[in-house]
Amino acid sequence: MTERGVDRVALAFGIAFVAAGVLFLLDRLDLLELEVSYVLPIFLIALGVGIALGGRPKEPPAPG
């Protein structure tokens, strides 16, 4: 899905991946302790946002 030349789904996934990657990196460096009770809900939220954005109906073409 694109709007004004921006792929909104790719943008949403990109931001989510960067955020998740930073959290996982901090966990691996023992600077942050990721717990199951945090990781799984956040994963579900991110997945839901991605699916919702991907299912947004396209704008109808302008008449004329």
Added chain:
Amino acid sequence: MSELPPPPSPGARGWPLGRLLFGAILVLLGIGWLLDSLDVATLDWDLFLPIGLIVVGVALVVTARRGEGQGGLIALGIVLTVLLTIGTVVKIPFSGGVGDRTERPVSLQDRTYRLAIGKLTIDLGDVATSGGDPAGARIEARVGIGELVVIVPDRIPCVSTHARAGLGEVNVFGETQGGIAPEYGPEDVCLAPPVLELELSVGIGDIEVRRD
């Protein structure tokens, strides 16, 4: 009669950046894996995978304006996220190698051991109890999938142990817990200040701490 304009050549729009980055990431991943397998270089996969996910995310953000299909990058990012989520939930390290390994330290010092898949045995039978840090030493060991065995000699009577598994069994000096996320301690086995601290974890598998 007007002539139709010639169709644009395939290379006229330039390389699709998303596909180019996806391919480059796969190539780098393969080269790193190959060098690791050949023992030419050691990759810390614990850091490589999160950094790879960040790179994929940045690539998606950068290329989002171009309106290209980013299916490959999104799929790669989802695979990395699922792998890292599983690894975090059950505390599976992606580094440390595969196979059976036995460590026999000879001095009581802080040490860290990691094994991705297999059996890791830490035999403290050769440890000299004199000359080490009088404040005590800490041994941290983590196994992803498999078995972790620590053998403590009677010469080291005071041990503080914290052992946990994502899924499996934890047996510390005969006290056994099993199932999902079994955990022991941290608990000392004597009244005197412990001279050895054990921090043990297994993603999927068993932990055993026993006397020799």
